[in-house]
Amino acid sequence: MTTLQTVFAKAKADNRAALVGYLPAGFPSKDGAIAAAAALVEAGCDVIEIGLPYSDPLLDGPTIQDAVHRALSNGTRIADVMRTVEGVAATGAATLVMTYWNPIDRYGAERFARDLANAGGVGTITPDLTPEESEPWRAASAAAGIDTVFLVAPSSTEQRIKAVVDCCTGFVYAASLMGVTGARETVNTAAEGLVARTRAHTDLPVCLGLGVGTGAQAAEVAAYADGVIVGSAFIRRLLDAPDEAAGRESAAALARDMAKGVRR
Amino acid sequence: MANEGSILTAADLVGNGPHGDDPDMHGKFGLFGGRFVPEALIPALDEVAAVYEKAKNDAEFLREFDHLLRTYAGRPTTLTDVPRFGEQAGGARLVLKREDLTHTGAHKINNVLGQALITKRLGKKRVIAETGAGQHGVATATAAALLGLECVIYMGAVDCERQALNVARMKLLGATVVPVTNGSQTLKDAINEAFRDWVTNVDTTHYLFGTVAGPHPFPEMVRDFARIIGVEARRQMLELTGRLPDAVCAAVGGGSNAIGAFHAFIGDEGVQLHGYEAAGRGLHSGEHALTLTAGSVGVLHGARTYVLQDDEGQTIESHSISAGLDYPGVGPEHAWLKDSGRATYHGITDDEAMAAFSLLARTEGIIPAIESSHALAGALKLGRELGPEATILVNLSGRGDKDMGTAMKYFNL
Incomplete structure (x- = not known):
């Protein structure tokens, strides 16, 4: 199992940013998700976030909503998420689960943390769990030996940034913009400032996500962040392809471009 | 209250105290409530909470709210x-x-007028809202017209059909009605879409939430206005x-x-x-x-x-x-x-x-x-x-x- 600490130490030693790819479990199919994530790892992703499909993804834009809807329609359950994590972790990438809070809450925090650790997962990203509500999850995660990643946003005050980073282990997820997930024409210029403000409060790696969709954008972000997070752009390639194999190849081509970007 | 004939006092708005029925500082009613939202929205929720807290103890706010309830809502x-x-x-x-x-x-006008006044105090020029039956959407469009605010209403496509008359009313009042076609195409999905708008446009926009659900301070504030x-x-x-x-x-x-x-x-x-x-x-x-x-x-x-x-x-x-x-x-x-x-x-x-x-x-x-x-x-x-x-x-x-x-x-x- 590759830990986040190993990934970021290695990237730092190579004087580059890490590349983090997101795909929901169960999309484009249960097995197809594992194959697609493996292709992203092969193409240069250091870390994979496996999304847990949820019925009410209120921080996600149309691309991820579409993928998640398909995953739920083909009957994806938490057991499938764990199986996906197991398959992806076997490729050697550090593998996390990104999920809204309610599925963990309902499944049981301790049980979820334990099952994720047993599947080879190294942590979670929980975009709607605030520091005030995070204590039970941090305790369960610590007991299972997995990391907890939370988000800071351009609107975050210094006080909030401090509260969030104090709850994070592994890395801090900086949202580049005020908005939902989805590739954008340009990366928000406020993003660099947010990464700098976050660094003032923590020694943890700071990764930037939301709106990154090209190799050039990855290179731009890699200049100031420890990791570049890409989701919708990969999913768009999978959605637009005529079949799973073509989608996988198209997403991998983009990942190769991004992997070059983070090394520029 | 200096205003003769007024129907509202500060105690009416916020309750008479010692029932232990106000949420704690994190918006918790016992185990329930709180805030499970993207961090990006926390500053906006804090701002709404602070502005509301100040307003409910401000005689001028109470006078304005009271005036609208009597002379506009018909209370x-x-x-x-x-x-x-x-x-x-x-x-x-x-x-x-x-x-x-x-x-x-419908009763929705009570909350809407209160929050419309809060919107002014927030210095925001745009309101968004979700609506199910369309009553909250109509009330929000009405208050937006009255106070000169831009107004966008999210409504499930299924609801748009079964409440077509209210869609027409909202449009007539100058609001933009966005039919929401994902998920169950009803109120739940309209709320998801309104949250997506809010997190994107929070600098200029108040989410004029229509019920006593949602993150703190909405359950408390909407209750007080209702x-x-x-x-x-x-x-x-x-x-x-x-x-x-x-x-x-x-x-x-x-x-x-x-x-x-x-x-x-x-x-x-x-x-x-x-x-x-x-x-x-x-x-x-x-x-x-x-x-x-x-x-x-x-x-x-x-x-x-x-x-x-x-x-x-x-x-x-x-x-x-x-x-x-x-x-x-x-x-x-x-x-x-x-x-x-x-x-x-x-x-x-x-x-x-x-x-x-x-x-x-x-x-x-x-x-x-x-x-x-x-x-x-x-x-x-x-x-x-x-x-x-x-x-x-x-x-x-x-x-x-x-x-x-x-x-x-x-x-x-």
Whole structure:
């Protein structure tokens, strides 16, 4: 199992940013998700976030909503998420689960943390769990030996940034913009400032996500962040392809471009 | 209050204290409530909470709110005895609180006017809102027109169809109506889409949330703005009958009209509080909105509360003939009142609600909203339980003009 600490130490030693790819479990199919994530790892992703499909993804834009809807329609359950994590972790990438809070809450925090650790997962990203509500999850995660990643946003005050980073282990997820997930024409210029403000409060790696969709954008972000997070752009390639194999190849081509970007 | 003829005091707005019924600093009613939202929204929620906290203790704010409630919304609303309808309630005395007589036709205007004033104090020029039956959307579009705010309403595509008249009203009032075509295409998905807009445009926009659900401070603030319903009714019942009612009945979707009707009575131990959820086609059909009666504790739309969800926390789509009750969550204060035993919640089927809808029209000449008809049907049952000596206050939360399409289909009119 590759830990986040190993990934970021290695990237730092190579004087580059890490590349983090997101795909929901169960999309484009249960097995197809594992194959697609493996292709992203092969193409240069250091870390994979496996999304847990949820019925009410209120921080996600149309691309991820579409993928998640398909995953739920083909009957994806938490057991499938764990199986996906197991398959992806076997490729050697550090593998996390990104999920809204309610599925963990309902499944049981301790049980979820334990099952994720047993599947080879190294942590979670929980975009709607605030520091005030995070204590039970941090305790369960610590007991299972997995990391907890939370988000800071351009609107975050210094006080909030401090509260969030104090709850994070592994890395801090900086949202580049005020908005939902989805590739954008340009990366928000406020993003660099947010990464700098976050660094003032923590020694943890700071990764930037939301709106990154090209190799050039990855290179731009890699200049100031420890990791570049890409989701919708990969999913768009999978959605637009005529079949799973073509989608996988198209997403991998983009990942190769991004992997070059983070090394520029 | 310096304003002669005013109906509102600071105590009316925020309650009289020591019932222990305000949430804690994190917006928790016991286990329920709180904030489960993207970090990006926390500063905006903090700002709304701070501005509201200041406003509710500000005489100028209370004066403005009071003025709008009296001269624009048409408050106070009257009570109406409904003896012919009450014959079907075992002879119990049923008294309606006539929120249907407010401007725009439903209690929603109370909260909307309060939050519209908050929007001005936030210095924001744009409001967004979700709507189910369309009443909150109409009320928001109305207040936006009155105060010169840009207004965008998110409404499930299914609801747009069954409440087409309200879509037209909103457009006429100058609002942009965005039909939401993902998920169940009803209120739940309209709320998701409104949150997506808010997180994107939060610098310029206030999310004028329409019910006592959602993240803190919405459950508390919306309750306080809806609270006038019960405050007035309590005084009026004392004037009309010389005593407090034996029970207060209200329909519960998200729960704002019910909390508005209940809240002033929470300290009155002798007054039973009954909430009626939509049982749709019946509990066992699986097609219902029985969040409190058949749901489980979870997190939806930013708060811990009762939720209709499966064993892995996926939201289950609700069903009701009434768009305003067709919601798989509920306000956290109701969850708290349920667990504490202070309020009791029941289900009313589509057919029971439509029977009460028709009965009130034929016996009293009042066409209620289908939402409110759930409370009326509940009061008929409760009256038969409590007996002819009982007095029951029913919150008639809105009027049924918007429901003519549904009624025409249901009754083959």
